[in-house]
Amino acid sequence: MEFVHLCPIWDKLSPAHQQLVSSAIVPKTLGKGAVLHDGSTDCAGLVLIKSGQLRAYILSEDGREITLYRLLDQDICLFSASCVMRSVQFEIMISAEKESQVFILPPYIFKKIMEESAPLANYVNELMATRFSEVMWLIEQIMWKSVDKRLANFLLEESALEDSDTLKLTHEAIANHLGTAREVVTRMLRYFQNEGYVKLTRGTLEIIDREGMENLVND
């Protein structure tokens, strides 16, 4: 089964646990835009991404957003099983940014094995520490980096994810990633265009001075 090759700790599970996982795992396709986890109301389970792209973000009471991190091929989405971990006391949203093929381990099976298996519990620790590190990076960005650096970093990251210099992104979508206002993004992109970093056309944005933007980020 393909899941076996993607699961990073398969060999460390006992035969009984391997059997249990094999019989419980469910393959699923998430359409672009599908919501995998909506705050505390959902509990899909532990999700392994075979291919695709998920976005984890938070929502304010009045509908503002900020992206926490992205999950890509072979990443594991832990917080879609947050009902299993009673100390997870925050509401996180997880949705598919691209059509994604995933394997889902139901929460009650995940919980049972984690309680019994030190290797799985330790692996979950490492996963949580990885996400924690991404969120700590984000706090440092929000607190101590100006919007121009954050925008340049985001555009370079998007360009790497899309493997393209041309990005189809609305100013609204960029603002939702960065947790800022659309007007701020519009103003900053015009500044970027004047500086020769990007070229803006209707609905698309082309990176034309990658080195300049990298220097801005690292300045």
Place this chain on the structure above:
Amino acid sequence: MEFVHLCPIWDKLSPAHQQLVSSAIVPKTLGKGAVLHDGSTDCAGLVLIKSGQLRAYILSEDGREITLYRLLDQDICLFSASCVMRSVQFEIMISAEKESQVFILPPYIFKKIMEESAPLANYVNELMATRFSEVMWLIEQIMWKSVDKRLANFLLEESALEDSDTLKLTHEAIANHLGTAREVVTRMLRYFQNEGYVKLTRGTLEIIDREGMENLVND
């Protein structure tokens, strides 16, 4: 041994692991202001607080600070053992805000037991999820709450920690907790004084309208 009564998962450890912990645990007194963990350079181990108060915070390159969370009696400080968890990729500072009595489990013993014991690994998961939740709360505050609400919340929290309406805090110290500039704190405290929330005298701050401040926070 007193540690046994404070350790929340003592009964779930095997006799061999209990023996190992008992022989390795070290009691220690941290003086007020002592640094327990300084980014990636330290690795004291897992620290259980018998009494006292620790503060976890981050530092910017140019010396600005923001408080992530506090640790109080019977809390366990996980990130002072972050060398054991290779996915913890952030620099955190932990220092004693009050003289603190702690028990320290050295990192190599902690690592050995965590690898073998599902109960300890699961407990560490819950600890990390608790800290993660506190940091997520902080992000929401930074992103979506105005400084007046954050300041009022901080003063109410301090008042609860000190069990007093009179707080000895410099504007600089408050700014370092909130991750803002001293001038902003000074301006906001004057506004709080005009509104009748607090009374400022040289070096101290008295909360005189607790209900008003609570309303401001929850507004």
